[in-house]
Amino acid sequence: MEPRNRGAYPLSMSEDRPGTQGPRIRPARQPKASPETLARLKNHLGVLSTVALKHLDQSLPWYRGLRPEERAALGLVAQKGISSFVSWYERPQSPQWVLNDVFGAAPSELTRSISLQKALQLIRTIVEVVESQVPDIVPESEHQQLREAVLRYSREVAFAAADVYARAAESRGAWDSRLEALVVDAVLRGESPDALRSRIAAVGWKSQTDIRVMVGTAPEVAGAGFVGDLRRAAVRHTKDCLVGIQGDRLILMLGGMEDSESESVYTRLSEFFGPGPVVYGPPAPTLRDAAASAHAAFAGIAAARAWPQAPRPVAADDLWPERVMDGDDAARSSLVNNIYRPLEKAGNGLVETLASYLTLGHSLEGTARELFVHANTVRYRLKRVCDVTGWDPLIPREAFVLQTALVVGRLDADKEL
CATH class of the missing domain: 3.30.70 (Alpha-Beta Plaits)
Known part of the structure; x- marks a missing residue:
């Protein structure tokens, strides 16, 4: 068997070992910064912050359009980010600290002022500024090391920014849902x-x-x-x-x-x-x-x-009939006001014709004999019932609604007497 090619995974993979399943991830190690480089970075904090803020104002039009207090909050985040980078470069720690150290200085309203996309633009701009200043800060032998450190740090800050915005969106979404439920309840x-x-x-x-x-x-x-x-x-x-x-x-x-x-x-x-x-x-x-x-x-x-x-x-x-039988007074009033009283007002024997038609099993001929009129007259009056009320007595379900309206209408008339 040929030996494993160790050069394929120089930083992150190691060979399989007995008792393990698959390759094991090896965390990347960051070369330790020299004391001279750290001292020069600390001495240049003010210069880096000034150049970064100036570059933000020049390269990001939306930054110039923010209110003064919003620009001040973002400027504070930028300055804190550069300062924290030096501390991180000296003693790399868990990414969790980025959330509190960099974004802890920003007010909670910051996520409402700018979008996540703009926040990432701000981070990218600051990274570009720091990278551009690397040749003036450290010896040439440490240029590559410092640039890689800046990239790793910017990745952690970007993840932290995404976490801030995700938590803000989750909190805002939960609050909006509660407020929406309260509004619906208030309307009801x-x-x-x-x-x-x-x-x-x-x-x-x-x-x-x-x-x-x-x-x-x-x-x-x-x-x-x-x-x-x-x-x-x-x-x-x-x-x-x-x-x-x-x-x-x-x-x-x-x-x-x-x-x-x-x-x-x-x-x-x-x-x-x-x-x-x-x-x-x-x-x-x-x-x-x-x-x-x-x-x-x-x-x-x-x-x-x-x-x-x-x-x-x-x-x-x-569902007016079912609602009336279930004790709904609003449905009772609707049947009286929308069906019974308009039929009474229309006159021309509409109530009597409808009542006979429903009582006699929906028979046109039987209704005509009962009222001593022609069957065509019954048809005409039933059509008028439909025109006046919007409910067709020739359709069984709608005839049931009309019959319920006649019942509650008569009871309502008796109460008025």
Whole structure:
């Protein structure tokens, strides 16, 4: 067997040894800096910091556009980074110290002032400055060693910067989710729009009209990734979207949806809900009315099990009969105000014709004989019922809604007497 080629992995690999599995990683060692080099680096800290800040101002346009306090914070980070490099070059330590030593001087708002991309540009610029000053600081024999040290140090700082931004994004995302849930809860409780104004603006909500609420069960796995996917799917068809998860209940608040495509949007979004019925409330004309729409959707969820054949999703208004039987006063009022009273107001025997038609088993001829009119007259009046109420008595399900409206309407009229 030929001997292993040791030159293939000069720094990081060693040959296999008995009792080990595969090659073993050997950590790279950094040559120790000479006392003279360390002394010259410490003496040039002020020069390096000055040149670095000047170079930042010249080469990064966005740096010049920052507010004075933001520029001061970034300048402090740059100076601390150069100073910490000298300490690290003297005694290389674990990368964990970079996070506290370099970025500990920066305020928490720094991640909001500049993006991670800009932070990395800043690090690259400082590295370029230090590299350019190497020939003036150390003897030529140590140029390569110092440049490699700068590159290794810049890598650690870059990883530390990424860690700072990742933690800030995670914290901000968790806070945004909590704030979003609080806003949804406040809307459901019917808080005043004036009290909601600042909070709803903080989550980016802009719609003041045509607000809709969808309610259903939450899927078993409903983490941050799920919420993000749901929000991205919703904003393809709406201007605004808020997501609230309350226990096993998923609440979706939408704004700025076009009426012409609302049905298809509801159907697409219902795929994100867990098993069981999904109910959407009527469009709310204002933010103040969004609570009523949400209450209708919740009442529909509670009563939907009484209609096993209900579509998914289903409108809360399509569940008026079930909601009335479940004790929902809002559904009772809707049946009276949207069906019974308009029929009474229309006159021309519409209420009597509808009642006879429903009582006689949906028989046109039987209704005609009962009312002593022609069958075509019954057809005409039933068409008028559909025109006045929007519910067609020739469709069994809609006939059930109309019949429930007649029952609650008569009971309501008796109470008024």
